[in-house]
Amino acid sequence: xxxxxxxxxxxxxxxxxxxxxxxxxxxxxxxxxxxxxxxxxxxxxxxxxxxxxxxxxxxxxxxxxxxxxxxxxxxxxxxxxxxxxxxxxxxxxxxxxxxxxxxxxxxxxxxxxxxxxxxxxxxxxxxxxxxxxxxxxxxxxxxxxxxxxxxxxxxxxxxxxxxxxxxxxxxxxxxxxxxxxxxxxxxxxxxxxxxx
Numbered sequence: 001x002x003x004x005x006x007x008x009x010x011x012x013x014x015x016x017x018x019x020x021x022x023x024x025x026x027x028x029x030x031x032x033x034x035x036x037x038x039x040x041x042x043x044x045x046x047x048x049x050x051x052x053x054x055x056x057x058x059x060x061x062x063x064x065x066x067x068x069x070x071x072x073x074x075x076x077x078x079x080x081x082x083x084x085x086x087x088x089x090x091x092x093x094x095x096x097x098x099x100x101x102x103x104x105x106x107x108x109x110x111x112x113x114x115x116x117x118x119x120x121x122x123x124x125x126x127x128x129x130x131x132x133x134x135x136x137x138x139x140x141x142x143x144x145x146x147x148x149x150x151x152x153x154x155x156x157x158x159x160x161x162x163x164x165x166x167x168x169x170x171x172x173x174x175x176x177x178x179x180x181x182x183x184x185x186x187x188x189x190x191x192x193x194x195x196x
Contacts, residue, residue, distance in 0.1 A: 012148065013155040015039045018104035020156040021049060021144075022175045025186050027152060031082045034172040037137055037153075038091065038163065040101075040109060047139040050089055050109075052131070052163050053171035054079040062132045068117055075126055078168070080133030090116065091163065092130035107163065128165045154179060 015021060021037040023029075037049035055078060062075040065088070069075065080089050092108055094100065097119075100111030120126060139147070147153055154176070161175050177184045 013157060014148070015042050015047065015144065015155045016157060017041060018107075018157075020159045020161065020175050022154045022156060022172065022179070024151055024154065032137070036161075036163075036171045036175045037081075038103065038107075040103070040136070042144070044141065046141050047144040049137045050080045050091065050133050051137055052078070052080075052091070052133075053168045055168060056134075060134070066117065069120060072120065075120070075132065078131060078133045080135040081137035083136050083138045085135040087135060088113075089133045089136065090130055091133070092116075093164065094119065094129065105159070131164055154183060 017039055019039040019042070021035075021039060023032050023035045025034075027033050027035075032051070034053075035051050036053045038052050039047065039049045041048045055076075060077040062077050063069045063072060065077070079085075090110055090113075091103070092100070092111075093106055094111070094116075095106075095108060097108065097111035097115055100108035103109050116130070144153070148155065156175060156179055159175065159178055161171065161178050163171070166174055173188075176186055
Protein backbone atom coordinates (compact mmCIF):
# COMPACT_ATOMS: atom_id res chain seq x y z
CA UNK A 1 0.00 0.00 0.00
CA UNK A 2 1.25 3.49 -0.85
CA UNK A 3 1.52 5.18 2.56
CA UNK A 4 2.27 8.61 1.05
CA UNK A 5 -1.46 9.02 0.57
CA UNK A 6 -1.65 9.72 4.32
CA UNK A 7 1.01 12.46 4.28
CA UNK A 8 -0.77 15.77 4.42
CA UNK A 9 0.83 18.04 1.83
CA UNK A 10 -0.51 21.08 0.07
CA UNK A 11 -1.06 20.77 -3.66
CA UNK A 12 1.20 23.90 -3.91
CA UNK A 13 -1.15 25.59 -6.38
CA UNK A 14 -1.20 29.39 -6.27
CA UNK A 15 -4.65 30.89 -5.70
CA UNK A 16 -6.42 33.45 -7.85
CA UNK A 17 -9.67 35.37 -7.56
CA UNK A 18 -12.50 32.85 -7.23
CA UNK A 19 -10.26 30.03 -5.92
CA UNK A 20 -11.14 28.06 -2.82
CA UNK A 21 -8.65 27.73 0.01
CA UNK A 22 -9.30 24.54 1.96
CA UNK A 23 -7.64 24.17 5.35
CA UNK A 24 -5.52 21.07 5.94
CA UNK A 25 -7.20 18.41 8.13
CA UNK A 26 -4.86 18.93 11.09
CA UNK A 27 -5.09 22.73 11.26
CA UNK A 28 -6.17 23.68 14.79
CA UNK A 29 -6.41 27.47 14.39
CA UNK A 30 -9.55 28.83 16.07
CA UNK A 31 -10.65 30.86 13.05
CA UNK A 32 -9.61 28.51 10.24
CA UNK A 33 -9.88 24.87 11.38
CA UNK A 34 -11.86 23.00 8.71
CA UNK A 35 -12.41 26.26 6.81
CA UNK A 36 -13.24 26.92 3.19
CA UNK A 37 -12.26 30.41 2.02
CA UNK A 38 -13.35 32.00 -1.26
CA UNK A 39 -10.43 34.10 -2.54
CA UNK A 40 -11.67 37.62 -3.36
CA UNK A 41 -8.29 39.11 -4.23
CA UNK A 42 -4.71 37.79 -4.51
CA UNK A 43 -1.81 39.92 -5.70
CA UNK A 44 1.71 41.04 -4.79
CA UNK A 45 0.41 43.19 -1.93
CA UNK A 46 -1.48 40.40 -0.19
CA UNK A 47 -4.65 38.34 -0.26
CA UNK A 48 -8.24 38.60 0.91
CA UNK A 49 -10.99 36.03 1.17
CA UNK A 50 -14.35 35.23 2.72
CA UNK A 51 -14.72 32.18 4.96
CA UNK A 52 -17.85 30.56 3.53
CA UNK A 53 -18.55 27.76 6.02
CA UNK A 54 -18.64 29.24 9.54
CA UNK A 55 -21.48 30.37 11.78
CA UNK A 56 -21.17 32.81 14.64
CA UNK A 57 -21.37 31.14 18.06
CA UNK A 58 -24.52 33.14 18.73
CA UNK A 59 -26.62 32.87 15.58
CA UNK A 60 -27.06 36.25 13.95
CA UNK A 61 -29.38 37.49 11.25
CA UNK A 62 -29.22 40.26 8.70
CA UNK A 63 -32.62 41.39 9.99
CA UNK A 64 -30.97 42.47 13.26
CA UNK A 65 -28.61 44.80 11.38
CA UNK A 66 -30.94 46.20 8.72
CA UNK A 67 -34.11 47.75 10.22
CA UNK A 68 -36.03 47.64 6.91
CA UNK A 69 -35.76 43.81 6.97
CA UNK A 70 -36.80 43.38 10.61
CA UNK A 71 -40.31 42.07 9.84
CA UNK A 72 -39.16 39.46 7.29
CA UNK A 73 -38.28 35.82 8.02
CA UNK A 74 -34.74 35.50 9.45
CA UNK A 75 -31.88 35.83 6.95
CA UNK A 76 -28.75 34.13 8.39
CA UNK A 77 -25.52 36.05 8.80
CA UNK A 78 -22.27 34.06 8.66
CA UNK A 79 -18.74 34.63 9.96
CA UNK A 80 -16.66 35.72 6.95
CA UNK A 81 -13.40 35.95 8.88
CA UNK A 82 -11.65 37.55 11.83
CA UNK A 83 -10.87 40.93 10.18
CA UNK A 84 -13.31 43.89 10.21
CA UNK A 85 -16.29 42.04 11.61
CA UNK A 86 -18.34 45.22 11.19
CA UNK A 87 -18.02 44.95 7.40
CA UNK A 88 -20.82 43.21 5.50
CA UNK A 89 -20.18 41.08 2.40
CA UNK A 90 -22.68 39.17 0.31
CA UNK A 91 -22.10 36.36 -2.15
CA UNK A 92 -24.89 35.86 -4.68
CA UNK A 93 -26.03 34.86 -8.16
CA UNK A 94 -27.75 38.16 -9.01
CA UNK A 95 -25.87 39.20 -12.15
CA UNK A 96 -28.12 42.27 -12.58
CA UNK A 97 -26.98 43.82 -9.28
CA UNK A 98 -25.11 47.00 -10.19
CA UNK A 99 -21.50 47.11 -9.00
CA UNK A 100 -21.28 43.38 -8.20
CA UNK A 101 -17.86 41.75 -8.70
CA UNK A 102 -17.89 38.51 -10.75
CA UNK A 103 -16.20 35.69 -8.83
CA UNK A 104 -16.59 32.89 -11.40
CA UNK A 105 -18.92 29.89 -11.38
CA UNK A 106 -21.92 32.25 -11.71
CA UNK A 107 -21.18 33.92 -8.36
CA UNK A 108 -20.90 37.62 -7.59
CA UNK A 109 -19.69 39.54 -4.56
CA UNK A 110 -21.42 42.62 -3.13
CA UNK A 111 -22.95 45.31 -5.34
CA UNK A 112 -25.58 47.98 -4.72
CA UNK A 113 -26.93 47.18 -1.24
CA UNK A 114 -30.04 49.34 -1.70
CA UNK A 115 -30.88 47.20 -4.74
CA UNK A 116 -30.23 44.05 -2.69
CA UNK A 117 -32.62 45.28 0.02
CA UNK A 118 -35.26 46.06 -2.61
CA UNK A 119 -34.81 42.58 -4.10
CA UNK A 120 -35.41 41.00 -0.68
CA UNK A 121 -38.31 43.31 0.25
CA UNK A 122 -39.97 42.57 -3.11
CA UNK A 123 -40.02 38.87 -2.19
CA UNK A 124 -36.89 37.75 -4.05
CA UNK A 125 -35.66 34.41 -2.68
CA UNK A 126 -32.48 34.35 -0.63
CA UNK A 127 -32.12 30.57 -0.11
CA UNK A 128 -29.57 29.33 -2.64
CA UNK A 129 -29.29 32.83 -4.14
CA UNK A 130 -27.43 34.97 -1.58
CA UNK A 131 -25.47 34.52 1.65
CA UNK A 132 -24.38 37.34 3.93
CA UNK A 133 -21.09 37.46 5.85
CA UNK A 134 -19.50 39.76 8.44
CA UNK A 135 -15.74 40.13 8.31
CA UNK A 136 -13.09 38.64 6.06
CA UNK A 137 -9.74 36.82 6.11
CA UNK A 138 -6.63 38.72 5.11
CA UNK A 139 -2.97 37.93 4.46
CA UNK A 140 -0.04 40.33 4.11
CA UNK A 141 2.43 40.25 1.22
CA UNK A 142 3.76 36.69 0.80
CA UNK A 143 1.95 35.35 3.89
CA UNK A 144 -0.56 33.18 2.06
CA UNK A 145 2.13 31.68 -0.19
CA UNK A 146 4.14 30.78 2.95
CA UNK A 147 1.10 29.13 4.51
CA UNK A 148 0.48 27.13 1.33
CA UNK A 149 4.14 26.03 1.28
CA UNK A 150 3.87 24.96 4.92
CA UNK A 151 0.87 22.73 4.11
CA UNK A 152 -1.76 24.86 5.84
CA UNK A 153 -3.95 25.32 2.75
CA UNK A 154 -4.94 23.39 -0.34
CA UNK A 155 -6.07 25.40 -3.34
CA UNK A 156 -8.86 24.54 -5.75
CA UNK A 157 -8.84 26.89 -8.75
CA UNK A 158 -11.55 25.02 -10.67
CA UNK A 159 -14.06 24.03 -8.01
CA UNK A 160 -17.56 22.76 -8.61
CA UNK A 161 -18.70 23.23 -5.03
CA UNK A 162 -22.11 24.90 -4.58
CA UNK A 163 -21.26 27.61 -2.05
CA UNK A 164 -24.83 28.89 -1.71
CA UNK A 165 -26.80 25.66 -1.30
CA UNK A 166 -24.39 23.40 0.53
CA UNK A 167 -25.00 22.83 4.24
CA UNK A 168 -22.17 24.72 6.02
CA UNK A 169 -20.92 21.71 7.95
CA UNK A 170 -20.49 19.74 4.72
CA UNK A 171 -18.59 22.39 2.73
CA UNK A 172 -15.08 21.53 3.95
CA UNK A 173 -15.51 17.84 3.19
CA UNK A 174 -17.15 18.57 -0.17
CA UNK A 175 -14.39 21.01 -1.17
CA UNK A 176 -11.66 18.46 -0.37
CA UNK A 177 -13.52 15.67 -2.14
CA UNK A 178 -13.84 17.93 -5.20
CA UNK A 179 -10.02 17.92 -5.48
CA UNK A 180 -10.12 14.12 -5.91
CA UNK A 181 -7.35 11.58 -5.27
CA UNK A 182 -5.78 11.52 -1.82
CA UNK A 183 -7.58 14.73 -0.91
CA UNK A 184 -10.89 12.86 -1.04
CA UNK A 185 -9.41 10.39 1.47
CA UNK A 186 -8.38 13.24 3.78
CA UNK A 187 -11.95 14.56 3.65
CA UNK A 188 -13.01 11.53 5.69
CA UNK A 189 -10.36 12.10 8.37
CA UNK A 190 -12.16 12.62 11.71
CA UNK A 191 -11.99 16.07 13.26
CA UNK A 192 -11.08 14.60 16.64
CA UNK A 193 -9.29 11.28 15.93
CA UNK A 194 -8.93 10.45 19.63
CA UNK A 195 -12.73 10.35 19.92
CA UNK A 196 -12.98 7.36 17.54
